[in-house]
Amino acid sequence: MEPQIHLGYQAQLANFRLGYSRVGCALAVVLVLGGVALDQAFYPEQAGILGLARLLASGFLTLALIALFSPLAGRYVRAITLSWLTLPQIMISWMIYHTQGASSPYVFGLSLALYAAGIIMPIGFLQGIALGVFTCMVYIFACVAHASGGSDNASMLAGNSLFLLFSATISAGCTWFNERARLQLFQLQHEVSEKNLALQSTNQALAEIKGHMMQQEKMAALGTLAAGLLHEVNNPVNYSLMALNMAQMDKAVMASADLKESLADAKEGMQRVQGIVSDLKTFAYQKPGDDASRIFLFEKALKSALRLTGFELKGIEVTVDLPMDTHVRGDEPALIGVLINLLGNAALALQKSARAKPLIEVRAKRLDGRLQVAVRDNGTGISPANLQRVFEPFFTTRDVGKGLGLGLSVSYAIVHRHGGELRVASEDGAWTEFSFDLKLATDNA
The missing domain is CATH 3.30.565.10 (Histidine kinase-like ATPase, C-terminal domain)
Known part of the structure; x- marks a missing residue:
C-alpha cells in the first residue's frame, strides 16, 4: 500500500508544483517590475540603472515562465522553479552592491523572498535550504564587494547576515512542514477514496441482498396465501368437477347441444382453477420431500x-x-x-x-x-x-x-x-x- 501511496503522491505533487510554480513565476515578474516605485523612493538618482536591472531580471523570469509551459516542464519543474527563485535574489544582491551595501534597505527584499518561497512555493526541504544558503552567500558577497570599493559597516553586515540566516532557517522549516502536511492530506484523500470504493461495493452487495430477501418474502407471502387457499378452494373444485361429470352423462344434457357446450365450458373453467391451485402448491409446501435428494x-x-x-x-x-x-x-x-x-x-x-x-x-x-x-x-x-x-x-x-x-x-x-x-x-x-x-x-x- 505504501509504494502505491508514494507513487500517487509524487504524481499529484508534480502537478501541484507545476501549477504553483507558474503562478509564482508570473507574480515574481509583476513584483520585480513593480519594485520600480521603491527605487524611486529610496534611490531616485539611480532609478534608471536599477530599473534596467529589474527589466533584465523580469526578462529571465519570463523565459522561465515560458519553460514552465513547455512539454518537459513536468519532468524538470523542480530545477526550473529553483532557478527562477534565485533570479530575484541575484537582482536584489546586485542592487545592494550598487547602492549602500550592508546599509541598503533592499536586504529586506531578500528576506521577504525567502519567506514567500518557504511558505507559498511548493519546494522541498533540501531546495529550501539550498535557496537560503545561496541567498546568504550572494548577500555577503555583494556587501564585501561594495566595502572593497569604499567603506562599509561590519556590524551591519553581521546583523543582516544573521537576520537572513534566521529567515532562511524559518523558510526551510516551513517547506518541511508544508511537505508533511501535503503528504498527510494526500494520504487522507487516498484513504477516503478507498473507503468510498469499499462503501460503494458494500452498498451494491446490500442492494443485491435486499433484492434477494424481497424475492424470498414474496415467495413466503404467496406460500402462506396458497396454504390457506388450498383447503378452501381444492375441495369445492373437486366437488364441482364430479357434479359436472355426472351432469354431462344426463340424457337431457346429451340431447341438448347448448347444455352440453355450457357444461363443457364450465368443466374447462374448473380444470383451469384446479391447475392454478396445483401451481400454488409449490409455494405452500417448499420443504423437500422424499424425492428432493433422489x-x-x-x-x-x-x-x-x-x-x-x-x-x-x-x-x-x-x-x-x-x-x-x-x-x-x-x-x-x-x-x-x-x-x-x-x-x-x-x-x-x-x-x-x-x-x-x-x-x-x-x-x-x-x-x-x-x-x-x-x-x-x-x-x-x-x-x-x-x-x-x-x-x-x-x-x-x-x-x-x-x-x-x-x-x-x-x-x-x-x-x-x-x-x-x-x-x-x-x-x-x-x-x-x-x-x-x-x-x-x-x-x-
Whole structure:
C-alpha cells in the first residue's frame, strides 16, 4: 500500500508544483517590475540603472515562465522553479552592491523572498535550504564587494547576515512542514477514496441482498396465501368437477347441444382453477420431500422436457451441450417442470421476434460440485424495466388470458428448494438467458 501511496503522491505533487510554480513565476515578474516605485523612493538618482536591472531580471523570469509551459516542464519543474527563485535574489544582491551595501534597505527584499518561497512555493526541504544558503552567500558577497570599493559597516553586515540566516532557517522549516502536511492530506484523500470504493461495493452487495430477501418474502407471502387457499378452494373444485361429470352423462344434457357446450365450458373453467391451485402448491409446501435428494440423470429430464414442449418448439433449432455425466440430486418431476417453463418462454419469445434462424441453446457444465445449467434464446429479450420483475408472482408480459405470471415464480421456488438460484440475463431485442444450478450426485465429481 505504501509504494502505491508514494507513487500517487509524487504524481499529484508534480502537478501541484507545476501549477504553483507558474503562478509564482508570473507574480515574481509583476513584483520585480513593480519594485520600480521603491527605487524611486529610496534611490531616485539611480532609478534608471536599477530599473534596467529589474527589466533584465523580469526578462529571465519570463523565459522561465515560458519553460514552465513547455512539454518537459513536468519532468524538470523542480530545477526550473529553483532557478527562477534565485533570479530575484541575484537582482536584489546586485542592487545592494550598487547602492549602500550592508546599509541598503533592499536586504529586506531578500528576506521577504525567502519567506514567500518557504511558505507559498511548493519546494522541498533540501531546495529550501539550498535557496537560503545561496541567498546568504550572494548577500555577503555583494556587501564585501561594495566595502572593497569604499567603506562599509561590519556590524551591519553581521546583523543582516544573521537576520537572513534566521529567515532562511524559518523558510526551510516551513517547506518541511508544508511537505508533511501535503503528504498527510494526500494520504487522507487516498484513504477516503478507498473507503468510498469499499462503501460503494458494500452498498451494491446490500442492494443485491435486499433484492434477494424481497424475492424470498414474496415467495413466503404467496406460500402462506396458497396454504390457506388450498383447503378452501381444492375441495369445492373437486366437488364441482364430479357434479359436472355426472351432469354431462344426463340424457337431457346429451340431447341438448347448448347444455352440453355450457357444461363443457364450465368443466374447462374448473380444470383451469384446479391447475392454478396445483401451481400454488409449490409455494405452500417448499420443504423437500422424499424425492428432493433422489439421484437422477439430468440429460434424461431434459429430453422429457423437450418432448413435452415439442409442439411449441416446432421450427426452432435447439442445441444441447452437456457434460458426459449429468447425474444430479433433486425432484426430477419438479425440475422437468422448470425446464418446460423455460423452454416454453423461450419459444414464445422466438415467435414474437420472428427470427430468420430461431435458436435455443441448452448448456450445462460441472463446477464446484454443482451442475450449472443455462437456457438461452435469440428472441425478443427482456426490457430493463421488466428484468427485475420477471420472478414476481402474477407478473406477466403476455396478453390477457394467456398467462397468470406464475411460471417463473414457481420455477424460482423449485430451484431455491434445491439449494440453487434461478438467474436471468438479457439484452433487450437480442437474447435472454436463464440459468440455475443443481447439486451433483457425488461431491468429488
